[in-house]
Amino acid sequence: MITYQIDNLSKAYNNRSLFWHKSLSLTTGEIYLLIGRNGSGKTTLLNILAQTIKNDLPIAIHPSINKNQISFMTSELLYFDYMKVIDLVHFYQSYSGYNLNYALSKCQLFSIDLNHFIKNLSMGEKKLLGFVLAMSFDRTFYFIDEPFPYVDLIHDQIMKKMIIEKSGEHNIFIIATHHIHEFEQVSSQLIVLMKDNKGLPDLVTMDVESLRMTLPGSVEKYFKEKLI
Template sequence: MLEFYYYFSGSEDMIQLDSISKSYGDKKVLNGITFEFRPGNIYGLIGRNGAGKTTLLKILMRIIRNHEGNVLFHGDNINIVDTLDLPFVFIGDTPVLYQDLTAREQMLFICKLNKLSKEDAIEKIQYLAKQLKLEEYMDYYPRSVSRGTLQRINIAIGMLRESNVFFFDEPFITLDPVQVDTVEQMFLNHKSTTRIQIISSHDLDSLETICDKYLILKDGQLLEFEPVTLDRKQITKLIGDSYDA
């Protein structure tokens, strides 16, 4: 039986932010953030548009490197470690798919890149297709399915990667209510003591359902809260009355 995703474990698997700052012109979006992301948690990253959520995710993925401070993984600076040794997965809000490959073909291609055996690839794909209720769409091309289905295919492809560190940017944005429930359950099923999941989203209902920790970005600072200690009114007060939830 194939064991899914258990790629590394231990206390050293935390991601450490050490005095992270980033400016765009005169605007300081991130201001000396120090924080530890620990395995076993689903983090909900919350903030107004322009607060720096996507910037922080891009720093974690090394898409943005011209910033102050360090990001450490296994105690190593991620900007020095070889890219191939950094098993982080970023799943964005806009699906990037091959238009001439079916969903199944795209997933098999990713499994081949990850050097999975055909047997393991098929088992893993079937598992994710069932989790995300994609079975009936597996032989469809991207142009033939809805935006919500495209996003679920996008999430499935990202989760085929061998990693225990996943970053999601607005995963619920194009989903209908039934699809949102499906993806929420997938996040919960995907949780383990060795895995870090960081979800940036405006969907507070979904974050309340699945997250262990809220991380609120405000004025360049990262504030941590337990979901049970913070209701929607308090979140709105913290991040601004015009927040679009």
């Protein structure tokens, strides 16, 4: 078990701080659910952790994290529309840690036609394809940003099963979503972007089971009321 300590998380846009001088501890073996209102900084935080955008201040991470440890499914999936699915799936086979057979089998599981052009896929199919590609890498960190829009109930159950199967003592999942009810049963920790008692942006980590024992209802119901 390894705990990664990340200090000095700081990001502001147009003179509005999303978070400033915040710390986050991430431990292998945990599935973190990242929640917060629209505009609270969920996607920004994932991008900082994935090293696709810069933190506003010098960030401190111990032990260090390099990009080869990270697999990132972004919320906005940008593909080359002229490519076929099969071409995109094969494109990554030269990347270290990529499992082509896993990707092909999961495309089949989700009934994604390998011979379809990317431009002809539905939004749901594009989400599923992005998820499959992210999960096809052997990585320490899996950052999944808004996996569920446009995905039907049967497929979201398969997605959750894939995460549970992939999750283990050597990796960390962070899943950013508004659909708390879809993941509160499989997540072990919460990362919450919210306001503190002074109305200032805050970043709080909570243990899901400990929180659930104190609540009369679901975790989702609690945060729907708390984050209003």
